[in-house]
Amino acid sequence: MDSVRVANMEECQKYFKSRSVFRKLFQKTRQKYESLGRLAGTMRLDNLTEKERKDLGGFFQKDYKETKTVFISTKMLEQTLKNSKFAEFSWEEILEQFFQEPLVSNKEIEQKQQQEKQEFFQNIDLASGKLGKQWMESVLREKGKCYYTVIQNYKRDKAELEQALKSVLKAVDHLPILEKKRKRLDVFAASITGNPHYFDEGTLGERLLSAFLQFYFDLELSTENYIEQKRELFYRAGILKDELSNYVLTYGIIGTDEDGRIHAGLKGFCERKEAVLITLQLLEKLSKATSKPSSSKIIYVVENPSIFSVLMEYKPDCSALCTYGQPKLATFVLMDLLAEENQFYYAGDFDPEGLLIAQSLKQRYGASVIFWNYLEAYYMENLSQVNLSEKRLKKLEKISIKELQPIKKLMEKEKKAVYQEKIFDAHPEIFI
Numbered sequence: 001m002d003s004v005r006v007a008n009m010e011e012c013q014k015y016f017k018s019r020s021v022f023r024k025l026f027q028k029t030r031q032k033y034e035s036l037g038r039l040a041g042t043m044r045l046d047n048l049t050e051k052e053r054k055d056l057g058g059f060f061q062k063d064y065k066e067t068k069t070v071f072i073s074t075k076m077l078e079q080t081l082k083n084s085k086f087a088e089f090s091w092e093e094i095l096e097q098f099f100q101e102p103l104v105s106n107k108e109i110e111q112k113q114q115q116e117k118q119e120f121f122q123n124i125d126l127a128s129g130k131l132g133k134q135w136m137e138s139v140l141r142e143k144g145k146c147y148y149t150v151i152q153n154y155k156r157d158k159a160e161l162e163q164a165l166k167s168v169l170k171a172v173d174h175l176p177i178l179e180k181k182r183k184r185l186d187v188f189a190a191s192i193t194g195n196p197h198y199f200d201e202g203t204l205g206e207r208l209l210s211a212f213l214q215f216y217f218d219l220e221l222s223t224e225n226y227i228e229q230k231r232e233l234f235y236r237a238g239i240l241k242d243e244l245s246n247y248v249l250t251y252g253i254i255g256t257d258e259d260g261r262i263h264a265g266l267k268g269f270c271e272r273k274e275a276v277l278i279t280l281q282l283l284e285k286l287s288k289a290t291s292k293p294s295s296s297k298i299i300y301v302v303e304n305p306s307i308f309s310v311l312m313e314y315k316p317d318c319s320a321l322c323t324y325g326q327p328k329l330a331t332f333v334l335m336d337l338l339a340e341e342n343q344f345y346y347a348g349d350f351d352p353e354g355l356l357i358a359q360s361l362k363q364r365y366g367a368s369v370i371f372w373n374y375l376e377a378y379y380m381e382n383l384s385q386v387n388l389s390e391k392r393l394k395k396l397e398k399i400s401i402k403e404l405q406p407i408k409k410l411m412e413k414e415k416k417a418v419y420q421e422k423i424f425d426a427h428p429e430i431f432i
Contacts, residue, residue, distance in 0.1 A: 005088065008086070008088065008089075009089065009093075009097060012086045012089060012094060012097075013094075013097055013098060015086075016094070016098060017098070019052075019055040020052060020055075021045070021048060021051075021052035021053075021055050021056050022055075022056075022059075022098075024045055024048075024052075025043060025045060025056070025072060026095055026098055026099070028043035028044070028045065029043055029074075029077070029091070029095065030095060030099065030103065032074070033095075033103050033105065034103075034104070034105055034106050034109075035105070035106060036105070037105035037106075037107055037108070038105075039074045039077070039078075039091055039092070040074050041073075041074060042071050042072065042073045042074070043071070043072045043073075044069065044070075044071055045069065045070045045071075045072065046068070046069050047068060047069075048064070048068060048069075048070060050065075053065060053067065053068075053070070056070060056072075059080065059084070060072070060076065060080050061080070077091060078091070081094075117154065120154070120158060120162070121136070121140060123162075124136065124162065124165050124166065124169070127165075127166050127169055127170075128169045128172075129169070129172065129173045131172050131173070131216065132168075132169040132172045132173070132212075134215075135172070135212050135215050135216070136165075136169075138215055139211070144211075144215065145211045145214055145215060145220075146207065146208060146211035149204075149207055149208070149211070150165075150208075153204060160204065161204070164204045164205050164208055165208065167192060167193050167198060167205055168205060168208045168209050168212060170192050170193075171188070171192045171199075171209055172212055172216075174191070174192060175237045175238055175239070176188065176237070176238030176239060177236065177237050177238035178238075179238075180238075181238055182235075182238045182239070182240055182284055183238060183239060183240065184239075184240045184243060185199055185200075185234065185239050185240060185241050188239050189205075193205070210230060210233065210234075213233050213234065213236070213237050214233065216237070217233065217236055217237075219233060221233065224356055224395075224398075225326045225327075225360075228326060228327065228328055228329055231246065231328075231329040232329050232332060235280075235329055235333070240280060240281075240284070242280070243279060243280040243281040243284070244279050244280075244281055245279075246279065246280040246328050246329050246330045247277045247278060247279045247280065247328065247330050248277070248278055248321055248322070248323070248327075248328060248330040248331040248334050249275060249276075249277055249305070249308065249321065249322040249324065250275065250276055250277070250278050250319075250320070250321050250322075250334070251273075251274075251275045251276075251308070251311070251312050251318070251319065251320045251321075252270055252273075252291060252292045252294075252295055252317075252318055252319035252320060253266060253270070253276075253278065253289060253290075253291065253292070253299075253319055253321075253334070253338075254266055254267060254270055254289065254290055254291070254292055255278075255282075255286040255288065255289045255337075256286060256287050256288040256289070257285060257286065257287065258285060258286070258287045260287070263285075263286065266278075270292050273312075273316050275308075275312060278330065278334060279330060280329060280330045280333065283330060283333045283334060283337070286337060288337060289334060289337035289338050290338060290341050290342060291319035291338070291342050292317075292319055294317035294318075295317065295318050295319040295342075297341060297342045297343055298318070298319070298342070298343050298345055299319045299320065299321060299338060299342050299343070299344050299345070300315075300318060300319070300320040300321070300344075300345050300347070300372070301320070301321045301322075301323065301335070301344050301345065301346045301347075301361070301369075302320065302321070302322055302323070302346075302347050302348070302420070303322075303323050303324075303325060303347065303348035303349055303354060303357065303420065304322070304348075304349070304419070304420045304421065305322050305324060306420075306421050306424075307322075307347060307420050307421070307424060307431065308320055308322035310424060310428075310431050311431065314431065319342075321334065321335070323348075323357070325353075325357075326353075326357060327357065327360075327361070332364070335361075335364075335365065339365050339368045342368070343368060343370060344361070344365060344368055344369045344370065345370050345372040346358060346361055346369055346370070346371055346372055347371075347372040347373055347420055348420070349417065349418070349419050349420055350378075350379050350407055350411065350417060350418035350419070351386075351388065351392070351411075351417035351418070351419075352388065352392045352393065352395035352396050352399075352411070353392075353395065355396070355399050355404050355407065355408060355411075356395060356398060356399065358371060358374075358404060359398075359399055359400070359401050359404060362401055362403070363401070371403055371404070373423065373430050373431075374403065374404070374407060376406050376407060376410060378418070378423050378426075378427070379407050379410050379411070379414075379418050380410065380414075381426060382418045382419075382422040382423050382426055383414060383416040383418060384416055384417050384418060384419060384422060385416075386416065386417040387415060387416065388411070388415045388416065388417055393411075393412065393415060396408050396411060396412055
C-alpha cells in the first residue's frame with residue numbers, strides 16, 4: 001500500500017472509529033461474513049441512540065431520525081461505499097483494518113482446525129510403535145475407549161496431551177510383561193517418563209494407559225469392583241499397584257518359591273496353625289501355591305472374617321482364604337495359583353453384592369468353585385432386618401448363572417439380606 005493509500009486508509013479508519021454506530025454495524029457485518037464466507041445478507045441494528053442514527057444517516061444519506069431499528073443490506077453497503085470518498089477500498093479491507101485481523105469464515109476456521117488436528121495426531125503417530133498405532137486408530141477412527149478424554153484434552157491443552165500420549169505410547173512398547181517381568185508402578189513410571197508419579201491414579205497419563213490396556217487385553221472395566229479390576233488390568237501388564245497394601249488373609253496355604261523351594265515363612269504359619277496376610281509382593285515371589293496336605297485339596301473361601309475364625313477354630317487342619325468382602329487382586333492372584341490342584345468351597349453373604357462376588361468367582365474358576373451352603377432354606381430361615389433398597393436390588397439383574405437363581409428369586413421377593421454370621425448362629429454344624 002503506497003503512502004497516499006495508507007493516508008487515505010487512516011482517514012477512513014478515523015472516520016468510522018470516531019462514530020460508535022459503525023462498530024455495531026461492522027460487528028454484525030463480520031458475523032455475516034463468518035457465517036456465509038462472504039459479504040451478504042442484511043444487518044439489523046436495534047436501540048440506536050439519536051446520535052448513532054444521525055451518524056448512520058450521514059454516511060448512507062438516509063433519514064433515520066424516527067427509526068430505532070435500522071436495516072442495512074450488503075447491497076446498500078457496497079453502493080454507498082462506491083459513492084463515498086473511501087471508494088478506493090473494499091469493505092473487506094476496511095473491516096480487516098478496523099478489527100486488525102483478517103476476515104475468516106467459520107468454514108475456513110473449521111478447515112484450519114481440522115488440518116491442525118490431523119497434523120497433531122500424525123505427529124503422534126510417528127512416535128508410535130505397532131501396538132500404539134493400532135490403539136490410536138481404534139481411539140480416533142472408531143471412537144474407541146477414551147476418545148472423548150483425548151478430544152477434550154486436545155481442546156484444553158494440546159501440549160499436555162501430546163506429552164501424555166507420547167509417554168503412554170513409549171510405555172506401550174516397554175510393558176514389563178513383554179519381557180515376562182513385573183515392576184512397581186512408580187518404578188515403571190520413572191523408567192518411562194522420569195517421574196515416578198506420572199501414572200498415579202487419576203492423572204491423564206494413568207487414564208490413557210488404562211484405556212490402552214483395556215484395548216490390548218480386550219477387557220472393559222465394570223462399575224462393580226472397579227478399582228480392583230483396574231489393579232488386575234495393570235497386573236496383567238506386569239505393573240504392580242499397591243503391592244504391600246493389597247493382600248489376602250489366609251490359613252493353611254503352602255507356597256513354592258521361584259527356585260522350587262517351599263516358602264519357609266508360609267510353611268511356618270501352617271505348622272503353627274496361624275493365619276497370615278499374603279501380600280501381592282509376596283505372591284510375586286511364588287511359582288506355585290497349594291493347600292496343606294491335611295485339607296484334602298479343599299480350600300474354603302469366605303467373605304466374612306468371623307466365619308474364617310470359626311474355620312480356624314473348628315477345622316484346624318483345613319486351608320482357607322478370607323476376602324473381607326470384595327476380593328482384592330491378591331485374592332485372585334493366589335486363587336489363580338491354587339486353582340489347578342484344589343477345589344474352592346465359597347461362602348458369602350446372601351445380598352446382591354455377595355451374589356455378584358460369588359458369580360464372578362464361578363465365572364473365573366468354573367468347576368473349581370462350589371457354592372457352600374447356598375440353600376433356599378438357609379435364606380428363608382435367617383432373614384435379617386436389613387431391607388434392600390431398589391438400587392441394590394437392581395444389581396440382581398446382573399446375576400445370570402444357574403446355581404444362584406433360586407436365592408436371587410427369593411431375594412427379589414423378600415427384599416431382605418441374609419448374613420453368614422446369622423446362618424452360623426442357627427446352624428453351626430454346617431461350618432464345623
